[in-house]
Amino acid sequence: xxxxxxxxxxxxxxxxxxxxxxxxxxxxxxxxxxxxxxxxxxxxxxxxxxxxxxxxxxxxxxxxxxxxxxxxxxxxxxxxxxxxxxxxxxxxxxxxxxxxxxxxxxxxxxxxxxxxxxxxxxxxxxxxxxxxxxxxxxxxxxxxxxxxxxxxxxxxxxxxxxxxxxxxxxxxxxx
Numbered sequence: 001x002x003x004x005x006x007x008x009x010x011x012x013x014x015x016x017x018x019x020x021x022x023x024x025x026x027x028x029x030x031x032x033x034x035x036x037x038x039x040x041x042x043x044x045x046x047x048x049x050x051x052x053x054x055x056x057x058x059x060x061x062x063x064x065x066x067x068x069x070x071x072x073x074x075x076x077x078x079x080x081x082x083x084x085x086x087x088x089x090x091x092x093x094x095x096x097x098x099x100x101x102x103x104x105x106x107x108x109x110x111x112x113x114x115x116x117x118x119x120x121x122x123x124x125x126x127x128x129x130x131x132x133x134x135x136x137x138x139x140x141x142x143x144x145x146x147x148x149x150x151x152x153x154x155x156x157x158x159x160x161x162x163x164x165x166x167x168x169x170x171x172x173x174x175x
Contacts, residue, residue: 006148011053015040025058025067030076037079048082117169123147124154138165 019036020028033054037047055074061067092100097116104112115125123145133140139162145154154160 007049008053008056011050012057015042015050016053016057025061028073030073033074034077034079037077043086044079044081044084045086047079051077051079051082113169117166118142118163121145121155121159124159127151127154133165134162135170138167138170139163140165 033051037051040047040050042050051074054077055072058067058072058074062069062072101109101112111125114120114128115122118140120128120142124142126146127144128140128142132143141162142154142159144151145159146152
């Protein structure tokens with residue numbers, strides 16, 4: 001996906017290249033990478049992303065024969081806490097959501113209601129079209145996402161499925 005490629009470029013440009021750009025690939029050792037990553041001023045999950053990109057770069061280096069085929073040295077790099085969130089996401093109660101919704105103007109009010117009722121990602125919400133709704137059968141099919149102004153396929157294959165519409169949400173249908 002385009003958004004992933006953009007994020008990869010950012011990690012490479014701002015973190016990996018400044019540190020390792022002048023190093024011969026054979027001199028980049030797992031212990032050095034692990035120490036460097038541990039000192040980055042990033043959240044643990046972001047450090048995990050940097051490690052994953054280093055792993056991908058080593059895979060390509062072997063494919064392009066810039067280094068001998070071997071076990072990817074980045075497999076030996078561990079990033080503590082990279083799969084854990086720093087803080088729990090905030091989940092609004094129905095009462096809190098309705099309170100916040102009072103301060104949101106149209107068309108964003110309707111977008112918030114649809115996103116909340118269907119559990120959509122922001123990119124999926126922006127990608128919605130009227131033809132994605134089957135008002136008769138009260139369902140919506142998420143078929144695309146919009147990231148950085150570009151229309152693309154949905155993030156996962158599980159996103160592209162019919163979602164039942166609550167009767168109250170379906171009653172909001174405009175003719």
